[in-house]
Each structure stands twice: as structure tokens, then as C-alpha cells.
Amino acid sequence: MSTIEIKNLSKSFGKNQALSDVTLTLKENCIYGLLGRNGAGKSTLMNIINNRIFADSGEILIDGIPSRDNDKALGKLHMMGEQLLYAPSLKVSEMFKAAACFYPEYDMEYAMKLSEEYKLNTKAKLQKLSTGYRSIAKIINALACNADVVFFDEPVLGLDANHRDMFYRQAIEKYNSRPATFVISTHLIEEAAGLIERAVVIKDGRLLLDEDTEAIRSMGYSVSGKASLVDEFAKGREVMSEDTLGGLKTAYIKGDRFSENIPDELEVQPLSLQSLFIHLTNS
Amino acid sequence: MTKHSFTASYKYQVRRIIFMLILTLCAALVAEIILVAIANYGIDGRLTLEGIGFPCLDALSGLMLFIYGAYFLAEFMNAGAANGVSRTTSLVSAIASNFTVSAALALFVSVVSPLINSLSDSGSDIFLLEFIYGEKKFFEFYGENAFVVRIRFFIMCTLSVFLCAMVGILFAAAFYKLSRVGTVIFTLIIVFVPAFGYPMASISLAKRGIDLDSCMKKFFTEVERAFGMAHVNGSQAGDFVRGGFMMLLTAVVMGFIAWLIVRRANAKPAAIRGD
Amino acid sequence: MKIRKLIPIIMCALCLTACADIPEVRESIPEDEQTVIAPPENGWTAEELAKVSYFDGVQLSYPITLRSLGSAYGVLLDFKSSDGDTTYSIGKDIMSLDNYANIRASDGAAELSPDTEITEFWSYSENISVNGIKMGADKDAVILALGEPDSIDDTSYDVVSVYTYLDRNTGRTILEINVIKENGCVTVISLGDK
Known part of the structure; x- marks a missing residue:
């Protein structure tokens, strides 16, 4: 089981500062949600950790070992990326066999079992698969490799609802049977919310948040009711945003709802992970 | 680099190259x-194998390994990046796998070429290397053991084919690292400098009293001498030890340059149509 | 011992065996250092002629063999003539037929070997010289350098006269020089012992 320490990581692509001084620790045996808007720097961060691209400055340590170009450290990681790094002419089964060469604990039986469940044709070439099935092939490969830390970059891209549900279920089953660190980057936050134990939010290349999802849920709440009552309540509190509909208003407020004295006339709701994410990244 | 990562990379790469090579060779x-x-049927109405021969199969092998060395490097780099293997390991194992395949190919050439040529009386059993380092029959004529002569040619064939693979790897390393614009510029330089740049330079320098052609001729003669080639040696016999050493040294230098290029190269996945 | 450990050892052994003896090359002597003597009064012997004869700068020996030339020459071509003898073309560079010589081996030799006595050795190139006489030399220079030939054949060929020199002891033909009738220039030099 492995811990990843990211220290002062920065990366720019020309004039675009993709990552700026990111410091983060990914603990062992935890499912992380790596969240951020498009272009926030999530894929860049994952690619750097997995040695697919190189940072301009900063350091990454895996179990205390610098990871840059270090097979001992990198061998503990696997990344399911958006881009396909295998030869497109390779068959799915050949991709599994290739990965099995690199990961000593690769579970080929499990990979074939999942392929059957997803109805993935393992004799098909990768380039002939649809976007969805290519993602499935990569997901199965990632789940079967049994690496200490597995990164999923947009794993459900192109998947239908059934397949997405299958993925979440299988990820949890895998995690329960063989604990590891999963880092899942996704835009479908609400779907993945049940899976994620800890959320890391990146905004404009900087680390905005690194918290347990339970703690995040208590970071804000919404109050709804008559506009005047809501305004009255919201005075002196940190309002993230407001929605108005006729005489009714909803205010999204930062803070712990349990420590507040909220009038009975107002309806109070906890903020979902997605809502909090939207408000945090909008502000 | 760990033993496991190197071995895994190496096995994957050898499997990939050898399959393609066997396919190509069988097809050829x-x-x-x-x-x-x-052709024989067209000439005299008989379906025979007269005239069949595979001279210079070593040259063809060198060309194939140049192509495959270049073709597979990006895939090997990317497969390594996909599976937790460093660029250094991917490159070193690519060099090792290309060397292994070169040896296998040299063995194939040494055994198959004479077999094919023996199918016909007029077939000739001569490698390109024999033009450069002396014919096998020349050394046997002067009393060298036939087995030793063949082992020596097998070694030289392996090294020369490996050198061709390294040239391919070096080119591929440059293309892997360069951006799209850089790749276009690099390609244009390779294509146009010999075709236009050299003649233009030759004419321009001639006006200044500098004979570029004779300078280049002298340069190439020195290179041939450095590689122990026969026709600058004053004999049909080339200097194998020097030639082998120079081939290895050149391969090592190329490998080092390729490593300098790719060690910080971003993984560049192959494009898939429709994506 | 495991096979995996044996393989590198076998490979090294093979490499070492392959660096076996390579045929040596004799030094070629520059033209101005090559031996030139006054022709003997009563004619030449084969040994005396060999000492003043050079091919590619290498002094010939008597009897002439491929090994005596420094083992630098391989057989480029061979062809059987109508009289049953085999003529071999020998040269240093298999990529070029520019500098080569033709030879015939001694009678009865089944196959050419490095030590087979060569009975005829002739060249059309400038690489052969006999007592300073090379391709293109004037017939007067030939007589000055080699003495009067034992016979001159003007009738066998239309274009050339053949100057023949015999061994003063054995009476065997040891040198034939073809001279173009029109301009008196040497065109072929043929050494031998036949």
C-alpha cells in the first residue's frame, strides 16, 4: 500500500499555467475524487504523477521515493487515462497480456470475467472499439492490474448509464476485496459521490480543497423560503450564491447548519457534493 | 530501472517486433x-526455381530493422508510460530487444539464405558484408576454419543490423520528442539537405576555391578506414575487430543521444481516427 | 551451471574464436624504391626476374603463389578456356575489377590454393612492373630495361607483337610482353614459368 506526496508541483504549457504550486498527500487505501472544471489541471496532475509528462518544478514522492523516472516507485501506480497509450492495432486481450507483463499481481481471470460482464469483445482491436468500449477496456485493465494506486481519468467517458453503474459497483467491490488507493477524476460528481471518500478540488491549477466528503457536506447548506426571511437570515453569513424565483429565494451559505439557529419558516437542506463543488469553483 | 520493469518491457517488445519480422520475412x-x-515459366515454360537467390539478405535485414527500430519506438515508450515504466527503461529495453532481434535475424540470414541459394545452381551465397569485409570463400581459401568464418560473419551481421536498428531508434526518438512543427522541419532537413543543400554548398564553395567533393571523399575514406572496410585496407580482408568495435561504439553513442532526447519526452499517444 | 549463465560465456567464446587470424597484407613498396637493375648479359632466370617484378607494389617471388603476394587477393572470376586450362582473375576488391590480374595455375593442379605455383601471371593494368617497365612503356625502354627478347612474334596477331624472354638455364618462357605495332607501347605484361 502506498502514499503519494506531491510537493510544490508546477507545470505550464506555454503561457498557460496548468498547475501552480500544488502540494497534496494521497494516503493509502482511500478513494479520492479529483474534481475540477474543464482545464483546471486534473489530467495534468495525474499525468505528472504517472510520469507521462514532466513537471516544471516540484517533487513527487511515492513511499518516500522520488518518482521521476523511477521504476520502483512508478511500478506501484497505474493510470487509466483518456488517451490510449497502447498501439491502436493491439487487440484487447493483447493489451491485458501486455499489462500482465508489467504488473506482477495482474488478475487475468478477473479481467476476462469483467469483459464478459461488459460484453467486451476481447479479440477486437482497440482502434475498432467505440469510445465507450475503449473506456471499458481501459477500466477493466486498471481494475485487474492490482496496483497500489490506480488513477481513473474520466473513466465513464462515453459509457451509458448501465455501464456507469457497473463501474461504480465493481470499483467498490474491488476496493473492498483488495484495498488500494483509487483516484477518480470525473465530471459526473453526483454519480460518483457515493464512491468517493475524499475530495480534492483543483481550480485554475491550484489546490482549492482536500477534505473528507463527510466534512465537505457539513461545509455548507441551503436555506429556502420567503425572500425577506432568507435575506434576514443570510445577513452576516457567508453567502456563496442565491437563486430567486418570484417571492421565494434560496441562499447557499457556507458553514455548518447544525451550529446555526435556523428559523422554522425556512427550509434547510445539506449541500450535495456537486452543489458545493459548483459554488466553490464559481466563486 | 528494476529487473522486473526491464524484463517486462523487454519481453513485450521482443514479442511485438519478432511477430512482425517473421511475417515480413515469410512474405518476402x-x-x-x-x-x-x-518468371521462369514466362521465359521457358517451366515452373522451376532456377535463378532463385537471396544475395544481400543481410542488407535487407538491416533495412527492415531500421524501419522496425523506428516504427516501434513510440509504441514502446507509450506502453512503458502506460504501465509504470520510466523512459530510460523503455529505451534501454528497446535497445536490448532490437539487439536480440538483430541476432535472430542474422541467424536466419546465415542459415536460410544459403539454403535458398542452394535450391538453384546459379544462386549466389554472398552477403553485403562480404563486399565490405571480404568473402567467406576468401578466408576459407586462405585456410581459415569454415565454422570460424561463419561465426564471424554472423557476429558482424548482428552488429551491422543492430546498427541499422539504432539509426532507426535515433530518428524515432527525435520524432517522439519534437512537436508537429519540429517534426516537419526535421523531415525537410533530412530530405532537402542532401538533395539541394549539398549541391548548392558545393557550387558556392567551389567559387571560393574549396573542393567540397574531394573533402567529402577524403572524409568518407577515413570513415571507411575507421570501420576497417576491406577496400581501404589494401586487401580483400577487412578488419573485423575494428569494424565490430566501431559498430558497437557508434550504436552506443546513438543510444546515448536517443536517451538524452527521450528522457524528458512527454508520452505521445498515437491518434485514433474519429477521436 | 544454469543455461542462462552459460549463454554469455558461450557468446564471448564465439566472439574470441571469430577474431581468428586474418590473412596478412604485405606492404606495398613505392615506385621509386622498387629494385631496377641492368639486364643480365645472357638473359634472365625466373628468380632474377621475380626480384625486379612488382604487382601492386609487392615484390614477386619465385615461384609465384597467391600467398607470396601477401594473401590479399581473392579469386574474383574463373573460366575454363578451350584448351582445358582454368584462368582465374584475382583482385583485392570484390566490388571493382579495376586492378586485377589473371593467373593460371601449374599443370596438374586440380584446384587453386594459396600455395599453388602460378605458371602464368598477367595484367592489363598499371599495377604490374618488371624492372621498371609498366603498361604504356615504349618498346625501346623495354629492350633497355630487359635486354633483347629471345624472340619477337610479329605474325600471330595483327595488332601486337609478342616479345618473349626465356630462362637462360631452363629455356622456359618466363616473360611475355605485348607491344602494339602501331605505336610501340606495352599493352600486356605476362610473367610465368611455362
């Missing part, structure tokens, strides 16, 4: 057999 052999039979 079958095509040769069919074409010779058809």
Missing part, C-alpha cells in the same frame, strides 16, 4: 519463390 520469401517460378 514466399514472394521471391512465387516470382521466380512465374
Whole structure:
């Protein structure tokens, strides 16, 4: 089981500062949600950790070992990326066999079992698969490799609802049977919310948040009711945003709802992970 | 680099190259057999294999390994990046796998070429290397053991084919690292400098009293001497030790340059149509 | 011992065996250092002629063999003539037929070997010289350098006269020089012992 320490990581692509001084620790045996808007720097961060691209400055340590170009450290990681790094002419089964060469604990039986469940044709070439099935092939490969830390970059891209549900279920089953660190980057936050134990939010290349999802849920709440009552309540509190509909208003407020004295006339709701994410990244 | 990561990379790469190579070689052999039979039938109405020969199969092998060395490097780099292997390991194992395949190919050439040539009286059993380092029959004529002569040619064939693979790897390393614009510029330089740049430089320098052609001739003669080639050696016998050493040294230098290029190269996945 | 450990050892052994003896090359002597003597009064012997004869700068020996030339020459071509003898073309560079010589081996030799006595050795190139006489030399220079030939054949060929020199002891033909009738220039030099 492995811990990843990211220290002062920065990366720019020309004039675009993709990552700026990111410091983060990914603990062992935890499912992380790596969240951020498009272009926030999530894929860049994952690619750097997995040695697919190189940072301009900063350091990454895996179990205390610098990871840059270090097979001992990198061998503990696997990344399911958006881009396909295998030869497109390779068959799915050949991709599994290739990965099995690199990961000593690769579970080929499990990979074939999942392929059957997803109805993935393992004799098909990768380039002939649809976007969805290519993602499935990569997901199965990632789940079967049994690496200490597995990164999923947009794993459900192109998947239908059934397949997405299958993925979440299988990820949890895998995690329960063989604990590891999963880092899942996704835009479908609400779907993945049940899976994620800890959320890391990146905004404009900087680390905005690194918290347990339970703690995040208590970071804000919404109050709804008559506009005047809501305004009255919201005075002196940190309002993230407001929605108005006729005489009714909803205010999204930062803070712990349990420590507040909220009038009975107002309806109070906890903020979902997605809502909090939207408000945090909008502000 | 760990033993496991190197071994895993190496096994993956050897499997990939050898399969393609066997396919290509078998196709070449079958095509040769069919074409010779058809040609003989066209000439005198008999479907025979007279005239079949595979001279300079070592040159063809070198060309194939140049192509495959270049073709597979990006895939090997990317497969390594996909599976937790560093660029250094991917490159070193690519060099090792290319060397292994070169040796296998040299063995194939040493055994198969004479076999094919023996199918016909007029077939000639001569490698390109023999033009450069002396014919096998020359050394046997002067009393060298036939087995030793063949082992030596096998080694030289391996090294020369490996050197061709390294040239391919070096080119591929440059293309892997360069951006799209850089790749275009690099390609244009390779294509146009020999075709236009050299003649233009030659004419321009001639006006200044500098004979570029004779300078280049002297340069190439020195290179041939450095590689122990026969026709600058004053004999049909080339200097194998020097030639082998220079081939290895050149391969090592190329490998080092390729490593300097790719060690910080971002993984560049192959494009898939429709994505 | 495991096979995996044996393989590198076998490979090294093979490499070492392959660096076996390579045929040596004799030094070629520059033209101005090559031996030139006054022709003997009563004619030449084969040994005396060999000492003043050079091919590619290498002094010939008597009897002439491929090994005596420094083992630098391989057989480029061979062809059987109508009289049953085999003529071999020998040269240093298999990529070029520019500098080569033709030879015939001694009678009865089944196959050419490095030590087979060569009975005829002739060249059309400038690489052969006999007592300073090379391709293109004037017939007067030939007589000055080699003495009067034992016979001159003007009738066998239309274009050339053949100057023949015999061994003063054995009476065997040891040198034939073809001279173009029109301009008196040497065109072929043929050494031998036949």
C-alpha cells in the first residue's frame, strides 16, 4: 500500500499555467475524487504523477521515493487515462497480456470475467472499439492490474448509464476485496459521490480543497423560503450564491447548519457534493 | 530501472517486433519463390526455381530493422508510460530487444539464405558484408576454419543490423520528442539537405576555391578506414575487430543521444481516427 | 551451471574464436624504391626476374603463389578456356575489377590454393612492373630495361607483337610482353614459368 506526496508541483504549457504550486498527500487505501472544471489541471496532475509528462518544478514522492523516472516507485501506480497509450492495432486481450507483463499481481481471470460482464469483445482491436468500449477496456485493465494506486481519468467517458453503474459497483467491490488507493477524476460528481471518500478540488491549477466528503457536506447548506426571511437570515453569513424565483429565494451559505439557529419558516437542506463543488469553483 | 520493469518491457517488445519480422520475412520469401517460378515459366515454360537467390539478405535485414527500430519506438515508450515504466527503461529495453532481434535475424540470414541459394545452381551465397569485409570463400581459401568464418560473419551481421536498428531508434526518438512543427522541419532537413543543400554548398564553395567533393571523399575514406572496410585496407580482408568495435561504439553513442532526447519526452499517444 | 549463465560465456567464446587470424597484407613498396637493375648479359632466370617484378607494389617471388603476394587477393572470376586450362582473375576488391590480374595455375593442379605455383601471371593494368617497365612503356625502354627478347612474334596477331624472354638455364618462357605495332607501347605484361 502506498502514499503519494506531491510537493510544490508546477507545470505550464506555454503561457498557460496548468498547475501552480500544488502540494497534496494521497494516503493509502482511500478513494479520492479529483474534481475540477474543464482545464483546471486534473489530467495534468495525474499525468505528472504517472510520469507521462514532466513537471516544471516540484517533487513527487511515492513511499518516500522520488518518482521521476523511477521504476520502483512508478511500478506501484497505474493510470487509466483518456488517451490510449497502447498501439491502436493491439487487440484487447493483447493489451491485458501486455499489462500482465508489467504488473506482477495482474488478475487475468478477473479481467476476462469483467469483459464478459461488459460484453467486451476481447479479440477486437482497440482502434475498432467505440469510445465507450475503449473506456471499458481501459477500466477493466486498471481494475485487474492490482496496483497500489490506480488513477481513473474520466473513466465513464462515453459509457451509458448501465455501464456507469457497473463501474461504480465493481470499483467498490474491488476496493473492498483488495484495498488500494483509487483516484477518480470525473465530471459526473453526483454519480460518483457515493464512491468517493475524499475530495480534492483543483481550480485554475491550484489546490482549492482536500477534505473528507463527510466534512465537505457539513461545509455548507441551503436555506429556502420567503425572500425577506432568507435575506434576514443570510445577513452576516457567508453567502456563496442565491437563486430567486418570484417571492421565494434560496441562499447557499457556507458553514455548518447544525451550529446555526435556523428559523422554522425556512427550509434547510445539506449541500450535495456537486452543489458545493459548483459554488466553490464559481466563486 | 528494476529487473522486473526491464524484463517486462523487454519481453513485450521482443514479442511485438519478432511477430512482425517473421511475417515480413515469410512474405518476402514466399514472394521471391512465387516470382521466380512465374518468371521462369514466362521465359521457358517451366515452373522451376532456377535463378532463385537471396544475395544481400543481410542488407535487407538491416533495412527492415531500421524501419522496425523506428516504427516501434513510440509504441514502446507509450506502453512503458502506460504501465509504470520510466523512459530510460523503455529505451534501454528497446535497445536490448532490437539487439536480440538483430541476432535472430542474422541467424536466419546465415542459415536460410544459403539454403535458398542452394535450391538453384546459379544462386549466389554472398552477403553485403562480404563486399565490405571480404568473402567467406576468401578466408576459407586462405585456410581459415569454415565454422570460424561463419561465426564471424554472423557476429558482424548482428552488429551491422543492430546498427541499422539504432539509426532507426535515433530518428524515432527525435520524432517522439519534437512537436508537429519540429517534426516537419526535421523531415525537410533530412530530405532537402542532401538533395539541394549539398549541391548548392558545393557550387558556392567551389567559387571560393574549396573542393567540397574531394573533402567529402577524403572524409568518407577515413570513415571507411575507421570501420576497417576491406577496400581501404589494401586487401580483400577487412578488419573485423575494428569494424565490430566501431559498430558497437557508434550504436552506443546513438543510444546515448536517443536517451538524452527521450528522457524528458512527454508520452505521445498515437491518434485514433474519429477521436 | 544454469543455461542462462552459460549463454554469455558461450557468446564471448564465439566472439574470441571469430577474431581468428586474418590473412596478412604485405606492404606495398613505392615506385621509386622498387629494385631496377641492368639486364643480365645472357638473359634472365625466373628468380632474377621475380626480384625486379612488382604487382601492386609487392615484390614477386619465385615461384609465384597467391600467398607470396601477401594473401590479399581473392579469386574474383574463373573460366575454363578451350584448351582445358582454368584462368582465374584475382583482385583485392570484390566490388571493382579495376586492378586485377589473371593467373593460371601449374599443370596438374586440380584446384587453386594459396600455395599453388602460378605458371602464368598477367595484367592489363598499371599495377604490374618488371624492372621498371609498366603498361604504356615504349618498346625501346623495354629492350633497355630487359635486354633483347629471345624472340619477337610479329605474325600471330595483327595488332601486337609478342616479345618473349626465356630462362637462360631452363629455356622456359618466363616473360611475355605485348607491344602494339602501331605505336610501340606495352599493352600486356605476362610473367610465368611455362
